Amino acid sequence: MVDFDYNIVEEAAKQTYIKALTDLPPDVRQALHRAYERESQPAAKEIFQAMFKAIEIADNKKTLVCQDTGLPIYIMKVGGDFPWNGAEIKKRLVEGASRATLEFPFRGSSTHILTRINPQNSVGHGLPVIYWDFVEGSDTLEMLMIPKGSGSENMSTMKMFIPADGKAALKKFVLDAYIASGSNPCPPGIIGVGIGGTADLVMRLAKEAIARPVGQRSEDPEIAEMEVELEEAINATGIGPMGLGGDISTLAVHIEWAYTHITQNPVAVNTQCWPARRARATIHPDGKVEYGF
Amino acid sequence: MATYHLQTPFSEQDMRQLKIGDIVFFDGTLFGIRDLTQIYIFDQNHEPPVSLAGFPIIHTAPSLRKVGDKWEKICVGTTTSTRMDRFTPPLIEKYGVRAVIGKGGQYQQSLDAMQKFGGVYLAIVGGAASLETELIEEVEEVFWEHLHPEALYKFRVKDFGPLTVAMDSHGGHRYFEVKAEAERRLPEIYQKLGVA
Numbered sequence: 001m002v003d004f005d006y007n008i009v010e011e012a013a014k015q016t017y018i019k020a021l022t023d024l025p026p027d028v029r030q031a032l033h034r035a036y037e038r039e040s041q042p043a044a045k046e047i048f049q050a051m052f053k054a055i056e057i058a059d060n061k062k063t064l065v066c067q068d069t070g071l072p073i074y075i076m077k078v079g080g081d082f083p084w085n086g087a088e089i090k091k092r093l094v095e096g097a098s099r100a101t102l103e104f105p106f107r108g109s110s111t112h113i114l115t116r117i118n119p120q121n122s123v124g125h126g127l128p129v130i131y132w133d134f135v136e137g138s139d140t141l142e143m144l145m146i147p148k149g150s151g152s153e154n155m156s157t158m159k160m161f162i163p164a165d166g167k168a169a170l171k172k173f174v175l176d177a178y179i180a181s182g183s184n185p186c187p188p189g190i191i192g193v194g195i196g197g198t199a200d201l202v203m204r205l206a207k208e209a210i211a212r213p214v215g216q217r218s219e220d221p222e223i224a225e226m227e228v229e230l231e232e233a234i235n236a237t238g239i240g241p242m243g244l245g246g247d248i249s250t251l252a253v254h255i256e257w258a259y260t261h262i263t264q265n266p267v268a269v270n271t272q273c274w275p276a277r278r279a280r281a282t283i284h285p286d287g288k289v290e291y292g293f
Numbered sequence: 294m295a296t297y298h299l300q301t302p303f304s305e306q307d308m309r310q311l312k313i314g315d316i317v318f319f320d321g322t323l324f325g326i327r328d329l330t331q332i333y334i335f336d337q338n339h340e341p342p343v344s345l346a347g348f349p350i351i352h353t354a355p356s357l358r359k360v361g362d363k364w365e366k367i368c369v370g371t372t373t374s375t376r377m378d379r380f381t382p383p384l385i386e387k388y389g390v391r392a393v394i395g396k397g398g399q400y401q402q403s404l405d406a407m408q409k410f411g412g413v414y415l416a417i418v419g420g421a422a423s424l425e426t427e428l429i430e431e432v433e434e435v436f437w438e439h440l441h442p443e444a445l446y447k448f449r450v451k452d453f454g455p456l457t458v459a460m461d462s463h464g465g466h467r468y469f470e471v472k473a474e475a476e477r478r479l480p481e482i483y484q485k486l487g488v489a
Contacts, residue, residue: 042294043294043314043316043457046316046455046457047418047455047457049455050418050421050424050454050455051418051420051421053421053424054418054420054421054422054423054424054425055423057423057424057426057427058423061423061427063368063423063426064368064422064423065420065421065422065423066370066419066420066421066422066423067354067356067368067369067370067422068354068370068420105367106356106367106368107356107368149420151373151396151419151420168486168487168488169488171486171487171488172483172486172488175482175483175486175488179472179475179476179479182397182468182471182472183396183397183398183416183419183468184373184375184397186396186419186420229486230486232485233482233485233486236478236481236482236485237475237478237479237482238471238474238475238478239471239472239475240471241418242396242416242418242419242457243397243398243468243471244416244457244459244467244468244471245314245467245470245471245474273419273420274420275420
């Protein structure tokens with residue numbers, strides 16, 4: 001434990017933030033291209049073409065795809081055999097997010113809730129958002145970084161249904177939430193759905209749902225079927241790219257779930273915009289880091 | 294759907310020919326404004342130091358840096374227009390703005406002003422800031438620098454687009470239309486989903 005250099009964690013926190021903002025994941029690119037092929041309306045196709053150009057310019061110039069650098073979220077999976085000091089890792093995530101902002105440099109989007117003063121470092125009291133999980137039989141530290149823009153995050157919604165409402169109420173809630181959000185979350189993106197748990201867990205599940213590679217189905221066959229049903233329903237609305245009309249209104253619906261209380265049936269929706277940004281670093285105990293998505 | 298390549302300043306005729314669903318690209322001058330810029334003009338009574346007549350404005354999210362006397366672009370995107378609805382009618386009526394560019398659209402009062410004076414709302418592709426930044430050739434001037442990043446920006450642009458005509462001067466409103474169509478389809482979708 002004493003030998004591990006925590007600068008590596010800080011550097012990875014910085015690099016994943018920058019990578020997420022500048023280099024869209026391959027599954028997102030492929031999903032957008034498949035959507036373009038399936039889209040029949042010429043004006044909607046034109047919108048997809050602008051998206052492809054934006055991705056290409058960001059690739060060539062190593063620049064941001066979208067100016068909304070979002071709030072930084074780090075989803076951490078700590079291997080049971082990783083020699084870790086959690087408090088030190090947390091400190092390095094804060095530092096890494098801040099350094100990414102100042103050194104790239106890009107606009108910091110975090111702000112004080114009352115004074116509205118922006119420290120221009122993407123962090124501040126309570127930020128970044130950090131989730132911890134622990135994985136048995138692994139000796140790596142896995143960091144999944146998501147910069148969450150406000151256009152989509154502002155459309156988040158949840159509801160505590162009761163058992164009597166049944167499965168139908170959950171599906172209707174997701175579809176209605178999508179229609180209400182209209183053009184705001186820069187569609188077509190990923191619709192993340194959480195079902196079960198408590199009020200806080202259900203939204204976290206929805207967040208984990210948008211973190212999955214596009215179209216990766218739930219391992220539970222019944223949940224996977226619900227994902228397909230909701231995808232078809234949302235695409236049938238005709239809301240289309242940027243809410244201007246078209247055949248493709250979402251790239252995918254992802255559902256994450258947990259057991260819940262016998263009296264509860266909570267559901268949450270967390271939307272992700274078309275540039276569904278994320279980047280991953282896998283850190284080994286010897287200090288080696290692999291970057292990916 | 295027709296595609297137009299226009300040049301600023303725009304005439305009333307340029308705007309009247311556009312219908313919702315058309316695609317527009319243009320060259321010339323584009324003024325960037327935002328919430329505070331418009332509060333400064335309309336609520337705090339500061340006259341814009343430059344004529345906006347005939348020009349398009351964009352609801353801008355500019356990341357710029359100043360090197361000597363010159364402003365350079367870092368990353369310029371677009372912000373949501375719905376917040377700034379109340380400023381659009383006076384921008385059109387008093388200052389002669391012809392086109393409002395943004396994302397998310399605006400409401401009835403803006404649509405009415407566009408119909409009366411010959412204006413349009415052009416929807417940009419949100420999230421595509423890298424493309425938008427590329428199409429801005431130069432930040433020619435920043436007025437009211439003390440308001441940055443919510444100042445008044447004069448951009449020179451080339452092939453700026455694609456922009457979708459989302460509100461036209463004939464009362465057409467693409468977002469209202471899309472929403473109405475979704476609602477029309479909804480009973481059938483509910484039924485298929487088993488939630489009816």
